[in-house]
Amino acid sequence: MKKALLSSFITAIWLHAIEIQSVTFNGLLHLSDESATEISGLKIGGQFNDEIASKAIINLYKQGYFENIYIEENNGNIVVNLVEKPVIAKIDINGVVTNDQKSIEQIIDIKKGQMYDEFALNNTKIRIRQFYEARGYFDTVVTTDIAPINENKNSLHITLTVNRGENITIENVNLIGADALDYSDIEPVVANKSREFMGWMWGLNDGKAKIYELPGDSGKIQDEYLRRGYLDASVSAPSLNAHFDNYKADLSYYINEGEIYKTGNISINAPDFLELDTDEIIDDFKLQKGDTLNSSWMNLDAQKLENLVANKGFAYAKVYPRTNKNSDYTADIIYEVIPEEKVYIRNVIISGNDRTSDRVIRRDLYLTEGNLYSKIDLVDSKNALKRSGYFEDVQIVEKRISKDQIDLEVVVKETATGSIVGGIGYGSSDGLLLNAGVSDSNIFGSGYKGSIMIDKSDDTLSGNINLTNPRVNDSAYSLGGGLFANDYSWDEYDEQNYGANIIGGRQIGRYINAYLAYQIERSQIKGLDEFYRDAGYQNGINIKSAITPSISFNNTDDYYVPRSGIIASTSLEYAGVGGDMEFIKNRTTFNIYQGLQDYIDMDLIFRYKSGFGYIFNDDSSKLPINEKLFLGGISSLRGYDSRSVTPKKKICNPKANNGGTIYGCEIIETGGKISFNNSFELSFPIINRLKMRGVIFYDYGMIGHSDINEIKRSSAGAGIEWITPIGPLQLFYAQALDDKPGDDTSSFEFTIGRRF
Known part of the structure; x- marks a missing residue:
């Protein structure tokens, strides 16, 4: 040219x-x-x-x-x-929706203010077609109209008119030569799926071809074979037979499966100076001799071994699993360990903390300058920061400096820890709900936690003020306290109480905290009728002065949405340090969280939550009714009104009537002395970018006065979990499964502020 x-x-x-x-x-x-x-x-x-x-x-x-x-x-x-050359003064893109137009404007080669270039214009048309092909639209046509804006023809108006093509819909996926696997086995992992009936509905496969992901699907199918022990399996490149008269296609893979291999001998080839107990390590592997060889399990075991070596300071250690096939269709596995040099921490750099001070972050780091590298310390540091609740995300980036030095960059993304709350709502059991207050779990970035809250419903009015320093002078000790006042109007009585508490604690190791709390509380019961008085309950004022030692364990990997770990606690409240109440009450909780991503390649989270309560008192009827145990509500047994699941007793009183005697009877709630409740939950993503998840659950609880089996209730339901700007919100629909006449049930419940 x-x-x-x-x-x-x-x-x-x-x-x-x-x-x-x-x-x-x-x-x-x-x-x-x-x-x-x-x-x-x-x-x-x-x-x-x-x-x-x-x-x-x-x-x-x-x-x-x-x-x-x-x-x-x-x-x-x-x-x-x-x-x-003339200048491009104006660009119009016609024939596309608004969201597509914004995306296209980012990828095209021509821009307003640039010199006109025919090559750039042609490349723009190609990019637009590729944009739609990546989304499964084919035969897209792009036409251009170029018109001068002025007489000198040095300014141009370019109009791009897009006639979007049609989707190619995959009708069938054929695995030719496959016996061990069928389409249902590979469907969860491949990107290109066959169209399901009513595939346009959310959650169903629409069958749209994703051309740019086709080459990777062959490898995913082969990985499925390797997970099942078919070490000789081969999968061809995909063959898409498309019919452009109706834009439908059949997708085929040609497969040679081979035989299933069993796991033979397992050995570890590592330098002697690592001092690895290879027999113990192999015994702890997921894949054992005689098992069907599973590539995923083998890689998990290799990662486990790599972490063990990294915990000894070898940050750059690599483990390579090798398989040696035998004629009897077994395969020996040799894990080759290459430790390289021991590595020390040179610098720890903290970034992303606009509000939280560096010292608050550093006190949860188990690796700092000069330390020998340890993988478990790195993971524990990340999890401890995420458990704090201060951060939406935490990443610790390893930057290799030399053969024996490494820098760690702690990159945090802060979450909204403070909020000013003012709301109105409606609950099926509480009626109109009003709340207002201010809270912050990281006041001014100092790590202090504080709140002032007031809640009002049809039956309750409550308020509290709390302030806690979880790490006094960045030490292992914590100190906090608060004031509270409540006015409850239950079905059977009215309760008013107010008081104060102070609690001190100490961190023991990385996951355990021990606490000692003191509480002084004045409570007044009013409105108990003669039937409750005959049952031993009395109206009046009581003073509770109690100390409560407790211990908790938490090794979860996140504050709001943990995917691994355990949260457990137990406390023993002793009332009798002054006051006019004397009892001992135990409360124990145990929660376990397990993400299923590594097992089924889906972001599912299984949760088991349980609670146990027991009152040590020879004559628990002498206790005020507000100190007894109750189940029901969002925190224990969904589908039943709060505190409505409890032992009941029929009380009859004689009454004189025109010289005769009749008996009036009433069923009263006596409260429980022993209770147990547990929940099984499965959480799944709904809209990841909004941090919204769904949950299905089953709750079961037991409560009694002398026998825990006295009352048994269960429920099931589904709900939404959503991390909103004002805190985590949970909305549940629950159905009581075995409710009895007289039970108070509740279908819809919600809460803000509780971890999932």
């Missing part, structure tokens, strides 16, 4: 060099004369001939501003005539 320009632009052939007397540029808009002179190389006093002229034209043309250049010479006076 440049050669053609030269032949048309140069009007004469100079056989001998001529000295340049002057240089004039005609048609410059975007370049100055000085810049053009420097680029072209044409300078007064210099030489000029056909070769120099050609070079000048080429140098100017490379700038991309010009569509026509020619040079004239008269007695050493050089005139360079230039015609600049």
Whole structure:
């Protein structure tokens, strides 16, 4: 193209060099004369001939501003005539929806204000077609209309009209030659799936072909075979047979399965200085001799071994599993361990903490400058920071500095820990709900936790003020306290109480905390009728003065949505340090969380939650009713009203009536002395970008006075878990499964602020 320009632009052939007397540029808009002179190389006093002229034209043309250049010479006076390309003043994209238009504007090669370039325009049309092909639309047509905006034709209006193509829908996926696997086995892992009935519905496969993901699907199918022990399996490249008359297609893979291999001998090849107990390590592997060889399990075992070596300071350790096939269709596994050098921490860099001070982060780090690297310390540090509740995400990036040094960058993404709450709602059991308050679990980034809250419903009015320093002077000790006041109107009585508490604690190791709390509380019971009085309950004022030692364990990997770990606690409240109550009450909880991503390649979380309560008191009827045990509600047994599941007793009183005696009877709630409740939950993603998940659950509880089997109730349901800007919200629909006459049930329940 440049050669053609030269032949048309140069009007004469100079056989001998001529000295340049002057240089004039005609048609410059975007370049100055000085810049053009420097680029072209044409300078007064210099030489000029056909070769120099050609070079000048080429140098100017490379700038991309010009569509026509020619040079004239008269007695050493050089005139360079230039015609600049027009500027793109306006771009319209027609025929696309708003979201697509925004995406297309980001990927096209032409932009407003740029010089017009035909190559860039053609490349833009290609990119638009590729954009839709990546989303499964084929035969997309892009037409262009180029119109000058002014008389000089140096400004252009470009209109791109897009006629989006059609989706290719996969009707069938054929695994030709497959016996061990069928389509249902590979469907969860491949990107290209066959269309299901009513596939347009959310959660069903629409069958749209994803061309750019097709090559990777063959490898995913082969991985499924390797997970099942077919070490010799081979899967062909995908064959998509599309019919462009109806845009439907069949997708086929040609498969040679081979035989299933069992696991043979397992050994570890590692340097002696690592001092690995290889027999013990192999015994702890998931894949054992005689098992069907599973590549996923083998890789998990390799990762486990790599972490063990990394815990000894070898941050760059690598473990490579090798398989040696035997003629009897067994395969020996040798884990090759390459430890490299021991590694020490050079620097720990903290970033992303706009509010939280560095010291608050560092107190949860188990690796710091000068420490020997340890993988378990790294993981525990990350989990401890996520358990704090201060951060939405935590990443610890390892940056290799040398063969024996590493830098750690702790990258945190802070979450909203403080909120000013004012709300109105409605609950099926509580009626109109009003709440207001302010809370922050990381006050001014200091790690302090504090709150002032007031809640009002049809039956309750409560308020509290709390302040806690979880790490006094960044030590292992904590100290906190609060004031509270409550006014409850239960079905059978009214309760008013107020008081204060103080609690001190100490961290023991990484996962255990021990606490000692003192509480003083004044409570008043009013409204108990004669039937409750006959049952031993009394109206009046009681003073509780109690100390409560407790211990808790938490090794979960996140505060709001843990995917691994255990939360457990037990406390023993002793009332009788002054006051007029005397009892001992135990409360124990145990929660376990397990993500299933590594097992079924889906982001499911299994949770088991349980609670146990027991009152040690020879005559528990002498206790105020508000100290007894009850089940029901969102925290124990969903589907039943709060505190409605409890032992009941029929009390009859004689009454005189015209000289005769009749008996009036009433069923009263006596409260329980022993209780147990547990829940099984399965959490799954709904909208990841909104941090919204769904949950299905089954709750079961037992409560009694002398026998825990006295009352048994269960429920099941589903709900939504959503981390909102004002805190985690849970909304449940629950159905009581075995409710009895007289039970108070509740279908819809919600809460804000509780971890999942």
